[in-house]
Amino acid sequence: MNSRKTEVLVGAFVALAIAALLMLALHVANQGARGNGETYNLYAKFDNIGGLKVRSAVKVGGVTVGRVENIALDPQDFTPVVTLSISADYNEFPETSSVSILTSGLLGEQYVGFQPGFSIDGVENLADGDYIEDTKSALVLEDLIGQFLFNKGSD
Template sequence: MASRKIELMVGLFVVIAFAATMMLAMKVANQGMSGNGDTYQLLAKFDNIGGLKPRSAVKVGGVTIGRVEKIFLDPDDYTPVVELAIFKEYNEFPETSSVSILTSGLLGEQYIGFQPGFTFDGIEMLKEGDYIEDTKSALVLEDLIGQFLFSRDND
């Protein structure tokens, strides 16, 4: 019976090692860890998404309200489309809201800044699958430097 117990412990050891391997694999395969709680999806088109990545944060005034679910290219007009998974508890955003891609700090990662719009008569709330019309693209530092140099030449 003692050898049965040893076999059991070794089996457990192998299973733990396998679980650890799976955990490392998931981290690389970029799946699992599907946020916390229920979400609904919103879409936004940008001209340029810069360094935005799936699972980047969506923030309203610094408060995280969701994550970037996935990023893909619209097959018709070749513009990047970002799918946002917003937590269900924040489901009262008017369709005049706007989103912009911001950077936290000079060297930090990029996130989506969500600016809730005004509500008045005839304005509906954003629902699952809606496009957010008002978007501002990421600032690309190289473009900015280029513009700066160009404007200096004109002086």
């Protein structure tokens, strides 16, 4: 085994490994999914966020426009405050928009469904740091079952 051939083969080995890493980076992991592009933050208060997690998607009609940046509890009134990081490409949502926490499929991940409101005169667009007033909480299955049983019992 001469040294030249060894070097070429080792070089091919390293190149193969780099190609595999690139494939993992570009095709498998979602490294680039959030970093590119400017974003702005909106806040929304919910009564109950259910199973929402940081980095869950924010969707408008099924199109992902942003991600959940942070979830915290308001120290004053003890309600969860969700920070939504929205891509700056979509910066013309009117103030009358509403958000709700939805589930994709029966057992799927929870995400924030963003429902753009009507823009009529006198309604401004949402800007960085604004609170979205109209929110709908996550559907908690246990509450639903409890309510159902309660109603059955009172019949």
